[in-house]
Amino acid sequence: MSGGVDSAVAAARAVDAGHEVVGVHLALSRNPGTLRTGARGCCTVEDSMDAQRAANMLGIPYYVWDFSERFKTDVVDDFIAEYEAGRTPNPCMRCNEKIKFSALMEKAIALGFDAVCTGHYAKVLTDENGNLELHRASAWAKDQSYVLGVLTADQIAHSMFPLGDTPSKAEIRLEAEARGLTVAQKPDSHDICFIPDGDTKGWLDDRLGVSPGDIVDVDGKRLGGHEGTHSFTIGQRKGVGIGVPTPDGRPRFVLEVRPKTNTLVVGPKEALDLRELAGTSFTWAGIAPANPTEAFACHMQVRAHADPVPAMAQLIGDELVLTPDSPLNMVSPGQTAVIYIDTRVLGQVTIARTVSAVERVLAT
Amino acid sequence: MSVYLDHAASTPLRLSARSAMVDALDASGNPSSVHRHGQSARRIVEDARETLAASLGCDPIEVILTSGGTESVNLAITGLFRSRRDAEGTRTRIVLPEGEHHATLDTVLWLEKHEGAILDWIPLDSVGRVRLDLLAAALADPRDIALVTMMWANNEVGTIAPVTEVTQLAVNAGVPLHVDAIAAYGHEVIDFHAMRVATGSEPVAKKSFDNEADAIAAARKATSGLVALSLSGHKIGAVAGVGAAVVSRKVSLSPLIHGGGQQRGLRSGTQDAPAAASFAAAALESDRARESERARLTVLRDATMERILNVIPEASVQGDRVNRLDNNINVTFPGCQSDSLLYLLDEQGISVSTGSACQAGVTQASHVLLAMGNDMATASSALRITLGHTTTQEDLDTLLDALPLAHSRAHAAGLTA
Numbered sequence: 049m050s051g052g053v054d055s056a057v058a059a060a061r062a063v064d065a066g067h068e069v070v071g072v073h074l075a076l077s078r079n080p081g082t083l084r085t086g087a088r089g090c091c092t093v094e095d096s097m098d099a100q101r102a103a104n105m106l107g108i109p110y111y112v113w114d115f116s117e118r119f120k121t122d123v124v125d126d127f128i129a130e131y132e133a134g135r136t137p138n139p140c141m142r143c144n145e146k147i148k149f150s151a152l153m154e155k156a157i158a159l160g161f162d163a164v165c166t167g168h169y170a171k172v173l174t175d176e177n178g179n180l181e182l183h184r185a186s187a188w189a190k191d192q193s194y195v196l197g198v199l200t201a202d203q204i205a206h207s208m209f210p211l212g213d214t215p216s217k218a219e220i221r222l223e224a225e226a227r228g229l230t231v232a233q234k235p236d237s238h239d240i241c242f243i244p245d246g247d248t249k250g251w252l253d254d255r256l257g258v259s260p261g262d263i264v265d266v267d268g269k270r271l272g273g274h275e276g277t278h279s280f281t282i283g284q285r286k287g288v289g290i291g292v293p294t295p296d297g298r299p300r301f302v303l304e305v306r307p308k309t310n311t312l313v314v315g316p317k318e319a320l321d322l323r324e325l326a327g328t329s330f331t332w333a334g335i336a337p338a339n340p341t342e343a344f345a346c347h348m349q350v351r352a353h354a355d356p357v358p359a360m361a362q363l364i365g366d367e368l369v370l371t372p373d374s375p376l377n378m379v380s381p382g383q384t385a386v387i388y389i390d391t392r393v394l395g396q397v398t399i400a401r402t403v404s405a406v407e408r409v410l411a412t
Numbered sequence: 413m414s415v416y417l418d419h420a421a422s423t424p425l426r427l428s429a430r431s432a433m434v435d436a437l438d439a440s441g442n443p444s445s446v447h448r449h450g451q452s453a454r455r456i457v458e459d460a461r462e463t464l465a466a467s468l469g470c471d472p473i474e475v476i477l478t479s480g481g482t483e484s485v486n487l488a489i490t491g492l493f494r495s496r497r498d499a500e501g502t503r504t505r506i507v508l509p510e511g512e513h514h515a516t517l518d519t520v521l522w523l524e525k526h527e528g529a530i531l532d533w534i535p536l537d538s539v540g541r542v543r544l545d546l547l548a549a550a551l552a553d554p555r556d557i558a559l560v561t562m563m564w565a566n567n568e569v570g571t572i573a574p575v576t577e578v579t580q581l582a583v584n585a586g587v588p589l590h591v592d593a594i595a596a597y598g599h600e601v602i603d604f605h606a607m608r609v610a611t612g613s614e615p616v617a618k619k620s621f622d623n624e625a626d627a628i629a630a631a632r633k634a635t636s637g638l639v640a641l642s643l644s645g646h647k648i649g650a651v652a653g654v655g656a657a658v659v660s661r662k663v664s665l666s667p668l669i670h671g672g673g674q675q676r677g678l679r680s681g682t683q684d685a686p687a688a689a690s691f692a693a694a695a696l697e698s699d700r701a702r703e704s705e706r707a708r709l710t711v712l713r714d715a716t717m718e719r720i721l722n723v724i725p726e727a728s729v730q731g732d733r734v735n736r737l738d739n740n741i742n743v744t745f746p747g748c749q750s751d752s753l754l755y756l757l758d759e760q761g762i763s764v765s766t767g768s769a770c771q772a773g774v775t776q777a778s779h780v781l782l783a784m785g786n787d788m789a790t791a792s793s794a795l796r797i798t799l800g801h802t803t804t805q806e807d808l809d810t811l812l813d814a815l816p817l818a819h820s821r822a823h824a825a826g827l828t829a
Contacts, residue, residue: 070755073773075774096773100773109758109759110773111751111755111773112773112774112775113751113774114751114774114775114776154825155752155825158752158821158824158825158826159752159755159756159821159822159825160756160759160821
């Protein structure tokens with residue numbers, strides 16, 4: 049229970065369904081703020097008090113468990129390390145993978161609980177053979193199955209998502225209101241929970257420092273300078289400060305982040321097009337496909353709110369290789385591709401290797 | 413079945429305290445008003461003050477009623493610090509042991525940050541007693557000392573401090589001492605004047621002085637040693653929201669709360685007659701029962717500690733085994749996190765405590781156990797079990813029945829964070 053309306057309503061529904069529910073707030077920050085200052089960030093003291101009030105109103109016990117050490121190493125430090133390596137991390141997925149459905153779930157099961165229930169918008173369904181499947185939520189706009197793409201069969205077996213079938217957020221708020229939950233109108237938190245003011249660049253600057261380097265074009269020609277590769281991600285257009293416009297006047301995009309040489313490679317949008325994405329770090333969210341070494345049709349989604357695109361997937365050696373039907377752009381190594389078959393989350397792969405759709409060799 | 417074993421946090425309201433409070437609720441006058449309504453309300457407050465004074469071995473005028481233990485500690489420490497610093501600007505050092513309650517810690521840290529206090533921390537030994545040798549060394553040159561502050565007994569591990577020895581050191585050094593008696597009141601005998609006489613702050617009998625030098629020397633003695641105590645009402649079975657600071661008539665203290673000048677100007681504000689009445693009634697009942705309760709609880713305490721160690725041999729009792737509060741058990745369980753143990757027992761209807769919880773409710777490693785030389789894991793594995801006036805053998809049997817399974821589950825959950 050984060051202190052938000054989703055987890056409060058999820059807890060309420062679990063109580064109504066007859067489960068023995070205990071509300072747990074995760075203390076993830078070593079230095080939580082006292083009051084919420086806006087919609088960004090999470091888990092101030094005020095948030096924990098909101099969660100406690102919701103638990104009180106539902107008549108369930110409430111505890112705060114400290115996972116701040118694990119969170120720091122598994123999520124925050126990983127976030128910094130990924131940027132330092134020129135990749136784009138997804139801390140929410142790491143948190144689900146390492147904390148919420150891992151460390152927390154292990155502790156809960158050891159203490160005698162059967163499941164971790166959250167306010168995520170997703171569904172767990174059963175196939176005709178009784179196997180559990182993770183599916184998108186009914187409300188497309190709110191679907192959070194992407195960030196749950198990291199869950200394994202065992203984790204899904206111990207998860208509950210009561211909000212998956214609600215058509216809209218507005219309905220959740222109405223339900224919270226009707227139940228007398230004071231968090232009914234609390235704004236949703238967004239962005240990264242441990243960067244409450246939303247200034248990711250500033251936060252990274254504080255930790256990685258300023259290290260000026262070159263911005264070059266695809267031929268290696270120097271176009272300008274930057275203050276640190278960690279401020280940039282592939283496909284980025286903003287903040288690429290070059291005084292000299294392109295010959296054809298079209299905007300430049302970050303094509304590559306090269307931390308070893310502290311260089312950014314920029315170029316036209318078409319140069320971002322990728323025809324293949326692959327990685328060796330992947331999981332199946334439930335039963336694995338019968339013959340993954342044979343290419344199969346699926347949809348892939350590379351961001352929490354990106355549209356899924358049709359693709360072919362195939363396990364080649366130790367790599368799960370994804371070939372979108374049309375080239376994809378704005379994808380960076382380190383990002384997660386979640387694979388869907390209709391509404392079912394089949395699994396996910398951390399993108400480690402990409403192949404450009406553009407026939408040219410980039411100077412190294 | 414619901415078992416309450418966290419009496420150090422708060423103890424059930426005594427029936428006599430409840431009825432004293434209820435009876436007083438109908439007196440509607442302001443105790444400071446001149447008219448008869450005021451006077452009858454005032455009577456309730458002053459009756460309570462007299463009862464508390466007799467209980468604590470001080471004069472009624474030395475009892476300052478406050479909103480609770482925390483306010484009393486703040487008033488005593490900040491009040492003494494400011495008045496000592498105002499009298500002599502160089503007196504800014506506060507000498508105190510590690511492992512004090514947060515009411516003390518946060519107050520002195522604030523004074524360090526905002527008012528130039530210099531904090532001189534005295535280590536504890538492995539059972540939580542202040543190191544007297546190091547304290548004596550800290551007092552060797554007392555010219556810059558504002559005050560010494562210390563707990564009579566530690567609220568977490570129950571160790572009883574060497575109060576007389578510390579008081580004597582303070583008298584000898586000519587510095588004032590505040591003792592936080594919140595955890596000790598109701599369990600240990602607290603006699604303010606007796607301590608002052610025994611350690612030389614006060615002469616055995618009142619006397620007048622032949623010369624000014626003698627008078628000045630006596631005045632200095634009177635303001636050194638034990639000059640203030642802090643007490644809390646709900647810890648002895650009164651209602652929460654009332655406490656007292658005992659402040660010697662001989663010492664000057666800066667008030668925290670300004671206003672109508674009630675209570676020697678040390679604590680302005682309309683006095684809470686019903687709460688005062690509940691405090692006095694609780695003190696009376698607690699004092700009358702103290703000897704028999706001490707005998708009863710000591711037996712229960714020791715038997716329970718033995719049983720816990722028999723069932724879980726790798727557990728360790730923390731704090732002084734002998735010189736400890738009659739109602740306090742504190743045990744650490746290797747490989748377990750205290751929040752897991754607390755949850756598992758709570759789930760069985762058994763309420764116990766851990767080190768402390770922060771404002772957000774996160775169970776934290778005990779700073780007291782850390783100050784006693786334990787490592788982080790040990791300091792995060794403690795359960796504090798405290799007995800009180802409602803505790804029965806059955807309560808402890810229920811605890812011991814539930815403990816083995818709770819322990820093995822907590823051990824399985826391990827040190828996840």
